[in-house]
Amino acid sequence: MNTTTTQTTPRAISGDATMARVLEVYPGAQRALFRKYHIGGCSSCGFDPNETLAQVCARNNHLNVAEVIAHIEQSHAADQQIYVSAQELSRWRAENVAARLVDIRTREEFDATHIPGATLFTQEIMTEMLGRWPRAELVVIYDHLGNKSMDAAAYFLGHGFTNVRALRGGIDAWAEIDSTIRKYRLD
Amino acid sequence: MEKDLQTKIAEAIANPKNMGEMDSADAIGTVGSPNCGDMVRMWIKFKEENGKKVIDRATFQTFGCETAIAVASLATELIKGKTPEEAMALRGEDLAADLGPLPPMRIHCGQLVEGALRNALSDAPPQASEPVSKPATGGGSLLANFTPASASQKKIVFLDAGKQ
Numbered sequence: 001m002n003t004t005t006t007q008t009t010p011r012a013i014s015g016d017a018t019m020a021r022v023l024e025v026y027p028g029a030q031r032a033l034f035r036k037y038h039i040g041g042c043s044s045c046g047f048d049p050n051e052t053l054a055q056v057c058a059r060n061n062h063l064n065v066a067e068v069i070a071h072i073e074q075s076h077a078a079d080q081q082i083y084v085s086a087q088e089l090s091r092w093r094a095e096n097v098a099a100r101l102v103d104i105r106t107r108e109e110f111d112a113t114h115i116p117g118a119t120l121f122t123q124e125i126m127t128e129m130l131g132r133w134p135r136a137e138l139v140v141i142y143d144h145l146g147n148k149s150m151d152a153a154a155y156f157l158g159h160g161f162t163n164v165r166a167l168r169g170g171i172d173a174w175a176e177i178d179s180t181i182r183k184y185r186l187d
Numbered sequence: 188m189e190k191d192l193q194t195k196i197a198e199a200i201a202n203p204k205n206m207g208e209m210d211s212a213d214a215i216g217t218v219g220s221p222n223c224g225d226m227v228r229m230w231i232k233f234k235e236e237n238g239k240k241v242i243d244r245a246t247f248q249t250f251g252c253e254t255a256i257a258v259a260s261l262a263t264e265l266i267k268g269k270t271p272e273e274a275m276a277l278r279g280e281d282l283a284a285d286l287g288p289l290p291p292m293r294i295h296c297g298q299l300v301e302g303a304l305r306n307a308l309s310d311a312p313p314q315a316s317e318p319v320s321k322p323a324t325g326g327g328s329l330l331a332n333f334t335p336a337s338a339s340q341k342k343i344v345f346l347d348a349g350k351q
Contacts (some may be wrong), residue, residue, distance in 0.1 A: 108343060130253040149333070
């Protein structure tokens with residue numbers, strides 16, 4: 001008779017996994033680590049892809065590896081809540097919901113086309129954001145295709161902002177509902 | 188403890204002192220690179236005082252986290268009137284002393300400022316040097332993932348030539 005039952009699902013990663021593997025299994029792991037532990041935000045607190053998760057935990061105040069893995073696993077759902085669709089953002093704007101719109105693309109891309117009312121992210125704006133912007137204010141960050149804005153949102157969430165969203169699909173998705181915005185590619 | 192630190196950091200970066208470039212600097216030091224995320228650059232102007240060369244004033248720019256901004260702001264005030272040797276003796280924890288002890292995961296922010304200061308005061312020319320603590324490679328930095336390069340090498344090609 002088999003009396004052994006397990007109530008826990010085997011985890012996809014362990015402390016022995018390299019950070020490259022961790023990011024492969026959980027693409028949002030870096031954001032999760034920074035939001036909670038201030039790891040991986042800048043190059044000084046970053047990690048090497050060949051380091052193991054256990055090594056990263058050890059040199060960051062000996063974090064409990066199992067707790068960190070659990071946090072990474074739980075963060076995927078949280079990531080989905082950070083995204084806002086172009087349609088929802090459009091509705092907020094129509095309803096005059098107060099929101100700061102931050103464009104994290106290059107100046108060249110911003111000059112070529114941008115969502116009206118957006119602020120180009122620069123060194124000065126970053127300092128102003130960290131120094132003066134109310135942490136509870138709604139901030140929507142967008143990029144070109146939606147593959148960088150989540151990292152930016154996580155960065156500011158890790159710095160105490162509580163209402164940061166990332167535009168799903170970037171300005172490219174916004175162009176679907178705003179005919180004044182021109183789609184482009186970078187060659 | 189952490190809340191007190193956050194309050195002090197918030198106060199420091201609400202009105203950061205000595206922020207920006209200095210045209211007539213005698214020395215410039217850089218740690219990190221604005222093209223790969225976090226960076227602290229410091230400009231220093233010297234003067235003669237009682238026959239000694241001392242720091243007249245210092246300014247900074249940073250593309251780093253809020254702790255780095257706060258420490259850089261404090262550091263540029265702290266080193267005024269010090270000789271280069273006295274300033275070189277200051278460590279990250281000295282520069283951040285007014286904030287209180289930094290938690291282990293934020294100590295590197297103070298070290299970034301220390302690195303920029305030491306780079307400026309050493310004879311080495313300004314450079315985009317390695318961070319003073321463990322560097323990341325291959326996408327290990329969230330900041331580097333989303334900060335655009337200072338000048339894009341890519342050409343923008345509109346997909347719909349019919350618009351506008």
